[in-house]
Amino acid sequence: MNSSLGAAAGMLPSSSPPVPAIAATVAATVIVFVLARLYYQRRRSDNNNKSGGRLPPGPRGLPVIGNMHQMLANKPAVFQWLHGLLAESSGDIVCVRLGPVHVFAVSCPEAAREVLRKKDAVFADRPTTFAAESFSVGYRSVSISPFGDQWKKMRRVLANDLLCPATERRFRATREAEADHLLLRYVHALCGAAGGVVDVRHVARHFCGNVIRRLTLGRRHFFFGDSKAGSYGGPGRDEEEHVDALFATLNYLDAFCVSDYFPALVGLDLDGHERIVKGVMRTLNRLHDPVVEERVEEWRLLRKAGERREAADFLDVLASLDDAAGRPLLSVEEIKAQTIDIMIATVDNPSNAAEWALAEMMNRPDVMRKAMAELDAVVGRDRPVRESDLGELRYIRACIREAFRLHPYHPFNPPRVAMADTTIARYAVPRGSQVILSRVGLGRNPKVWKDPLEFRPDRHLLDGAGTVSLAEPELRFISFSTGRRGCPGLSLGTLITVMLLARLLHGFEWSKPAGVDKVELRETATSLVLAQPLVLQATPRLPEQLYYAVEDY
Structure with missing residues (x-):
């Protein structure tokens, strides 16, 4: 933070020494005034709290800023601080105060169900932040926007038009074409007929990027010929930047920024987040906007001529929707916002789950054998995995759940x-408080799971026959959220995730590279991703003609 302020001060002319001092004094005065005002607003809010009861346990805070100083001291791994507080408390819920905002962290299924099911209507809102406003193009999309008429409008569009069963069936061939391309042809090109090393994270993330670009924009590459793998269609510079931007969006959306809790400080960029968010949006706008604007104009001309055509992708669906008067239902900005929204909702969980599952299997040969045996029994080796097979792959789905x-x-x-004002687990929750459910606390809770740190897919097969859902309605862990703000793309997300892992396992034998005895299952210091991208030896296991029988795009 100090280096950012110093850099900003260094931009002032050196011939005017009083100016920085005056600017700093004015800024400090403004900050003190804002903090004092927020403090008194906070006092009034406490006095007007009608929820009754007491707050959950949590660290003692300071006047005005609450626990903000502790949050800043633990950046960028604030989640580890909060999980430490949960571990230290006797219960499964803690409360910290970040400026005027109470933040409740929850790690038990009972309280989680109370938030997302029993009191879902009370907890249907989202916070307003600089990152959220930027990534949702002014709160015009579904997942990020606050509760209100705009959110309801876009939610209806997703449920009725974009992610409905009919649209899912219509674009099945597109999804399978991308699975053929990347998870057969491209990976085969990377490893060769005799086998070679493959970066699984690279493959998994770009498969998700390819699928959602094809589904949304109707293209794998932003520009034809933009590929570093020649005819095999690997990601080019724009595709690399696009996937990086989508993951940066996810990483900075809810990143505990100071101005998230003191909105008056937006513009000072005390965390350096605003600069990154603006850079990400420049990348997304550069890549998305020309495609969106061209397609909207195409549909404008079709309307003018009284013509229609079948929607070829999500962008067509959004641009073709009409209101009751026959005018476009969505504005260009709404379409741009929803394009970003659906892309960031698609790339993270499938790619991360596939990478971790394959990493765990490297150290658990018994799990790998069961998965491969299931694939050979359900699919065989004379054709690729198809979406019609995915429901029968119970053990593969159990691996993903795990x-x-x-x-x-x-x-x-x-x-x-x-x-x-409401309550959670009999604790008071004042209006305006934020509740975050700990995915780690739920999924690794020893009160819920036996041997919670062991990778044991069989624990998800106790219900007998029938397909294994990736959803977890009892919230013993979180895959796809539930309730009003739940993920509307459960079916699409399931198809992408299961296809990704199934194709990787079915198409190739995976082993540890020479000299590696065991895959190190270590998270990074500041996130939950595998500390080093998973690099494995891949050897084709299907007849060679299958890898070249697919059509390129």
Whole structure:
């Protein structure tokens, strides 16, 4: 923070020494005034709290800033601080105060169900932050926007038009074409007929990027010929930047920024987050906007001519929707916002689950053998895995559930904001408080799971026959959230995730590279992703003609 302020001060002319001092004094005065005002607003809010009861345990805070100083001291791994507080408390819920905002962290299924099911209507709001406003293009999309008419409108569009069963069936061929391309042809090109090393994280993330670009924008590459793998269609510079931008969006959306709790400080960029968010949006706008604007214009001309055509992708669906008067239902900005929204909702969980599951299997040959035996029994080796096979792959789905449970991409669910005074687990929750459900605390809770740190897919097969759902309605872990703010793309997310892992396992034999005895299952210091990208030896296991029988795009 000090280096950022110093850099800003260094931009002032050296011939005017009083100016920095005056600017600093004015800024400090403004900050003190804002903090004092927020403090008195906080006092009034406490006095008007009608929820009754007491707050959950938590560290003692300071006047005005609450526990903000502790939060800043633990950046960028704030989630580890909160999980430490949960571990130290006797219960499964703690409360910290970040400026005027109470933040509740929850790690038990009972309290989680109370938030997302029993009192879902109370906790249907989202916080308003600089990152959220930027990534949702002014709160125009579904998952990020606060509760209100705009959110309801876009939620209806997703449920009725974009992610409905009919649209899912229509684009099945597109999804399978991307599985053929990347998870057969491209990986085969990387490892060769005799086998070679493959970066699984690279493959998994770009498969998700390819699928959602094809589904949303109708293209794998932003520009034809933009590929570093020649005819095999590997990601080029734009595709690399696009996937990086989508993951940066996810990493900075709920990143505990100071101005998230003191909105008057937006513009000072005390955390350096605003600069990164603006850079990410420049990348997404550069890549998305020309495609969106061209397609909207195409549909404008079709309307003018009284013509229609079948929607070829999500962008067509959004651009073709009409209101009751026959005018476009969505504005260009709404379409741009929803394009970003659905892309960031697609890339993280499938790629992370596949990488972790494969990493765990390297150290658990028994799990790998069961998965391969299931694939050979259900699919055989004379054709690729198809979507019609996925429901029968019970053990593969159990492996994914176990990866979701033990190795979530995000430490917490996106915050829910209380729209009224209420309670959780008999503790008071003042209006405006934020509740975050700990994916780690739920999935690794020893009160819920036996041997919670062991990768044991069989624990998800206790219900007997029938397909294994990736959803977890009892919230013993979180895969796809539930309730009003739950993920509307459960079916699509399931198809992408199961296809990704199934194709990797079915198409190739995976082993540890020479000289590696054991895959190190270690998380990074500041996130839950595997500390080093998973690099394994891949050897084709299907007839060679299958890898070249697929059509390129």
